[in-house]
Amino acid sequence: MANTIKTALVTGANKGIGREIAGQLAGLGYRVWLGCRDIQRAETAAREMRQTIGDVRVLRLDVADGDSVMRAAAALAGETRRLDVLVNNAGIALDAQLPPSAVDMALLKSTYEVNVFGPVRVTQAFLPLLRAAPAARIVMMSSGAGALAKLSDPSFATNLLAYSSSKTALNAVTLAFAREFRNTPIKINAANPGHVATDLNGHAGPLSVAEGAAVAIRLATLGADGPTGGFFNAAGPEPW
Ligand SMILES: NC(=O)c1ccc[n+]([C@@H]2O[C@H](COP(=O)([O-])OP(=O)(O)OC[C@H]3O[C@@H](n4cnc5c(N)ncnc54)[C@H](OP(=O)(O)O)[C@@H]3O)[C@@H](O)[C@H]2O)c1
Numbered sequence: 001m002a003n004t005i006k007t008a009l010v011t012g013a014n015k016g017i018g019r020e021i022a023g024q025l026a027g028l029g030y031r032v033w034l035g036c037r038d039i040q041r042a043e044t045a046a047r048e049m050r051q052t053i054g055d056v057r058v059l060r061l062d063v064a065d066g067d068s069v070m071r072a073a074a075a076l077a078g079e080t081r082r083l084d085v086l087v088n089n090a091g092i093a094l095d096a097q098l099p100p101s102a103v104d105m106a107l108l109k110s111t112y113e114v115n116v117f118g119p120v121r122v123t124q125a126f127l128p129l130l131r132a133a134p135a136a137r138i139v140m141m142s143s144g145a146g147a148l149a150k151l152s153d154p155s156f157a158t159n160l161l162a163y164s165s166s167k168t169a170l171n172a173v174t175l176a177f178a179r180e181f182r183n184t185p186i187k188i189n190a191a192n193p194g195h196v197a198t199d200l201n202g203h204a205g206p207l208s209v210a211e212g213a214a215v216a217i218r219l220a221t222l223g224a225d226g227p228t229g230g231f232f233n234a235a236g237p238e239p240w
Pocket of ligand 1: 011012013014015016017018035036037038041061062063064065088089090091092114141142143144192193194195196197198199200201205
């Protein structure tokens with residue numbers, strides 16, 4: 001088992017921004033695993049990327065299912081001794097068309113299972129491999145829609161109870177992990193990709209997936225002098 005190849009895991013990488021992040025990391029020379037629950041689509045994406053970009057593999061992983069995450073961590077430990085990059089990208093926006101008063105508890109819980117508990121369980125499960133890397137980077141795919149600085153501005157158009165509050169919680173999760181690991185080489189940051197045209201928003205965003213992936217790539221490849229416990233967009237720091 002080679003111990004010199006840099007490795008990365010991107011959750012929710014069979015399409016959208018996650019697929020683009022995975023492709024760009026592979027292009028930078030990382031061995032990349034697409035952590036996906038839809039294996040058929042993931043295999044197709046990995047095959048295409050192997051032909052054109054680099055070393056891309058598939059890891060069956062449903063971030064909302066603790067057993068699936070534990071099985072994925074055990075499977076990856078059988079394939080690599082270290083994980084240099086984890087991008088917690090998988091996310092859902094179930095209440096995109098609903099006012100807060102119409103969001104029921106089932107929808108709220110489902111959203112948190114993927115957007116909040118998912119990154120927590122994936123980060124915890126893969127920590128042994130992340131610690132085994134010389135200087136692991138963890139990127140949490142957050143959103144401007146989770147920024148309290150924006151949500152407290154009456155002129156901000158987005159008002160989604162489940163999606164926005166889940167990303168606000170994810171920002172707090174990012175800070176908690178970053179504080180725990182601040183005296184280690186591991187750096188953990190949250191990313192706002194901007195409004196990107198993907199299935200998540202019916203392809204309404206003005207940005208391309210390449211533009212949306214840029215901030216995650218930067219945070220995934222930070223040098224030793226880079227920040228930890230921050231929230232960033234493509235242009236720089238994003239107000240919390
Ligand atoms: N697009 C934007 O404008 C925008 C803005 C701000 C933040 N973001 C964030 O960026 C991230 C990527 O979003 P996107 O726009 O690329 O959306 P997308 O095209 O809908 O992709 C979402 C990905 O997450 C996966 N996923 C969902 N639930 C999962 C689960 N339980 N386990 C594993 N994978 C799961 C999906 O896989 P399946 O095919 O299996 O469903 C899909 O691969 C999300 O966290 C989103 O909140 C997006």
